[in-house]
Amino acid sequence: xxxxxxxxxxxxxxxxxxxGSSATVGITDHAQESxxxxxxVELPKVGAELAAGKAFGTVESVKAVSDLYAPASGxxxxxxxxxxTSPEAVNKDAHxxxxxxxxxxxxxxxDALLSAADYEKYVAEEGGH
Amino acid sequence: xxxxxxxxxxATPAVRKTALNAVxxxxxxxxxxxxxxxxxxxxxxxxxxxxxxxxxxxxxGVGIFDVSHMGDIRLAGPQALNAVQHISMNDASRLxxxxxxxxxxxxxxxxxxxxxxxxxxxxxxYLLVINAGTREKDFNWVRDNTREFDCAVExxxxxxxxxxxxxPRAVDLLQKMTDVDLSTVKFYWxxxxxxxxxxxxxxxYLGNTLIARTGYTAEDxxxxxxxxxxxxxxxxxxxxxxxxKEFGVVPCGLGARNTLRLEGKLPLYGHEISDTINxxxxxxxxxxxMEKPEFVGHAALEKARxxxxxxxxxxxxxxxxxxxRDGYKVLDSTGSExxxxxxxxxxPFLKKNxxxxxxxxxxxxxxxxxxxxxxxQSVGAKVVPTPFYKRPKKxx
Numbered sequence: 001x002x003x004x005x006x007x008x009x010x011x012x013x014x015x016x017x018x019x020g021s022s023a024t025v026g027i028t029d030h031a032q033e034s035x036x037x038x039x040x041v042e043l044p045k046v047g048a049e050l051a052a053g054k055a056f057g058t059v060e061s062v063k064a065v066s067d068l069y070a071p072a073s074g075x076x077x078x079x080x081x082x083x084x085t086s087p088e089a090v091n092k093d094a095h096x097x098x099x100x101x102x103x104x105x106x107x108x109x110x111d112a113l114l115s116a117a118d119y120e121k122y123v124a125e126e127g128g129h
Numbered sequence: 130x131x132x133x134x135x136x137x138x139x140a141t142p143a144v145r146k147t148a149l150n151a152v153x154x155x156x157x158x159x160x161x162x163x164x165x166x167x168x169x170x171x172x173x174x175x176x177x178x179x180x181x182x183x184x185x186x187x188x189x190g191v192g193i194f195d196v197s198h199m200g201d202i203r204l205a206g207p208q209a210l211n212a213v214q215h216i217s218m219n220d221a222s223r224l225x226x227x228x229x230x231x232x233x234x235x236x237x238x239x240x241x242x243x244x245x246x247x248x249x250x251x252x253x254x255y256l257l258v259i260n261a262g263t264r265e266k267d268f269n270w271v272r273d274n275t276r277e278f279d280c281a282v283e284x285x286x287x288x289x290x291x292x293x294x295x296x297p298r299a300v301d302l303l304q305k306m307t308d309v310d311l312s313t314v315k316f317y318w319x320x321x322x323x324x325x326x327x328x329x330x331x332x333x334y335l336g337n338t339l340i341a342r343t344g345y346t347a348e349d350x351x352x353x354x355x356x357x358x359x360x361x362x363x364x365x366x367x368x369x370x371x372x373x374k375e376f377g378v379v380p381c382g383l384g385a386r387n388t389l390r391l392e393g394k395l396p397l398y399g400h401e402i403s404d405t406i407n408x409x410x411x412x413x414x415x416x417x418x419m420e421k422p423e424f425v426g427h428a429a430l431e432k433a434r435x436x437x438x439x440x441x442x443x444x445x446x447x448x449x450x451x452x453x454r455d456g457y458k459v460l461d462s463t464g465s466e467x468x469x470x471x472x473x474x475x476x477p478f479l480k481k482n483x484x485x486x487x488x489x490x491x492x493x494x495x496x497x498x499x500x501x502x503x504x505x506q507s508v509g510a511k512v513v514p515t516p517f518y519k520r521p522k523k524x525x
Contacts (some may be wrong), residue, residue, distance in 0.1 A: 032522075033174075034159075034181055036159070036170075036171055036180055037179050037180050037181045039452070039475045040451075040452055040475075058504070060452055060475075062388060062474060062477065063170065063171075063180060063382060063384050063387075063473050063474075065452075065454060065504075077217040081436075091174070091179075
């Protein structure tokens, strides 16, 4: 899997694509593959405040429940409503199936996140599980 | 994102592998530790798998499972029947040679050592098929409790690669690989026959292979017991996949095995049954023959029946958005905790979120509205009839 270079990644397997002071957040292809068939995505409400590294929602596959962690601090401006009815879209294309858009509190927070190449390396080192 | 598996891993010194381990890995299966066994949980989407596809294949076509981690105990000798009658709750004297029954091994207090399938292989020969996580415990328990009988007890758990072929097309698939007329093997009967493994370059027979019409999917199907050496095991597994192509066969992992058995309300040890749950609570009355004069657990079950039920196993369906998972609390309509979920999951065929739970009998009536505590929130559920899924009756 080639990870898009237009965004940053976290060790908790989220991606964040920023555009100045706003950003779009989703989970990585590696995450969707580890989870298996995704059946439920629970996202925050518009207006919710996120703190970097803190849980903001959950994603459930047939087998498992996983927390979603905010890659950066900010305020939720939009959530992907399609995922309420078609959560399997994340399995089909995780890097296109965004989960929410946020206004960044501090865009500099993204500097500490992983590049596509570093994330790919991290996933490879973490091992096939 | 951090993943929390809903099935807790049990700490064991060394991870055990079935003879098909390398085959699963080669196919790209996602492997998990299941009761100390390195087992496939699902196969990759790139070959048409994943829990939902695997589950649907078994409901509508055919799927195969490596269930070699299951254990096998053979009891043979003049008093084999007496021994089996003493240690199991069902009535093995009703079994004809070649017949099998669902049963359980109980502790003196009427709770579960394990659930088992008892196969009568010969006049004085029985095979108990037991769970992976309880193999050693079961064998020791069976040996210790049958010492007074003239009957040999053997642990054959490592001798077999056990492959389950499950689904409405399982019979068509397996018929292409055996000279046994499978139409004569009824559900919960077992026979021995040849598995024919010929392909273009080679012709092989596996003689005297145990072929049982059993399974853990609430679907028609077979379980075959082949020698556990790696080459033979891989050969059989791959031949089934090859022969089964025309029926759309897929390999299935423990993920689908769990959702399939849950839809059919088939109990899982450590969940619906355990050493703290008794037969009446688990609702397995019809497999427990109290008219038998004696078996381990009989006296305690008499008492428990007279005392009445404190909790009972019910089927639940979520009525609001949310998925009940193993161990979640069950609340009454006022929010008081009344029980817990033993198994909960999305049901891929039924397309509902379902669960099994222990609750007091006064909450067990069909339609009773309850709540499940899902990560701090109360989510609506109701009691529904079980099994959630029943396979359609065949005209044949």
